[in-house]
Amino acid sequence: MATTRIGLDRLPPAARAAFEKHTGTLLTVKETTEGFNSEIAARVTSTTGTWHIKGLRTDHPRAWTQRRESNVAPFLTGLAPTLHWHVETAGWDLLGFEALDGHHADYAPNSPDLPEVAALLRRLGETPCPDIELRHAEQRLERYAARPADLRHFAGPHLLHTDLNNTNVLVDDYAPQGDRARLVDWAWATRGAAWLDAGYWVIWLIAAGHTPASAEHWATKIPSWHTAPTEGITAFAAATANIWSEISKADPNPWTMRLATASEAWHAYRMSH
Known part of the structure; x- marks a missing residue:
């Protein structure tokens, strides 16, 4: 079953501040519609580059999927986008991937x-x-x-x-x-x-x-x-x-x-x- 999608602007300020320690200040945000597992899914540009951010509330029934992705990511060179950071704070679990073109x-x-x-x-x-x-x-x-x-x-x-x-x-x-x-x-x-x-x-x-x-x-x-x-x-x-x-x-x-x-x-x- 699909998970209800929300905008990045709905994140608590503390969660946004936590991932901006990795990305720098966001310049553009484009919400993405594909996929069914994430509440947060956005392609963002910042002062340091372009990222794909996906996330779930830590009390979401499928929050385990975030940990699964984080754990497997280091072994997927040449198969998947690189995971650059993983933040869990203010009730949110957020992953920051390289943004792929294509x-x-x-x-x-x-x-x-x-x-x-x-x-x-x-x-x-x-x-x-x-x-x-x-x-x-x-x-x-x-x-x-x-x-x-x-x-x-x-x-x-x-x-x-x-x-x-x-x-x-x-x-x-x-x-x-x-x-x-x-x-x-x-x-x-x-x-x-x-x-x-x-x-x-x-x-x-x-x-x-x-x-x-x-x-x-x-x-x-x-x-x-x-x-x-x-x-x-x-x-x-x-x-x-x-x-x-x-x-x-x-x-x-x-x-x-x-x-x-x-x-x-x-x-x-x-x-x-």
Whole structure:
């Protein structure tokens, strides 16, 4: 469920003063509308540079996502924007990231962004999973798997992002080819089987207009996908169809319905092959 967004100007003066120790005086503030996890989300310029600030009240039910992002950030070089500071004061938890230039990835068939996203997921697959507290994929999928035995397919020691919404991928057209994409919003970072992020990408590709076969073709660009057992992929498709069915019923809107339709189409495709 989306979190209600508020403006940076609604922060207590003490919280603003705390982060301005890092940024200097703000010159411009542009609130951002993408993303669902933050109460505060803004791109700001200051006397020292440009920043992306995101935050939640410390008593917010998902305040833990701020700590998760702060803990994982040091291990994401070349994958995500750099976290420069973390402030917790006056009832607010605030993160200050480098502000990336670029556009949200286009997942449509034939998009020039698709090879960049595949390259990003390959880099993620080569990144060691840090020894920090992370949810386990088999725990997150436990309620949704068709059979308890399916959960063994999802377990593993690899670092996963798990939220491959195209708005979480920024592509910089001016960066070197093959290194243009970055993943933002690591609140749902997870430890699990290496191929799962390619699986999460498949669902978003179908939602963007790919056939299930085309989406799986792009997944094959990720080496870890080739390690996935056929029955494991099918079990994951079943679990994600159950997840998006639940989400779309609890919060029916065009995008949740689109993901529910896409995940069900993938599951049907897996069952027919």
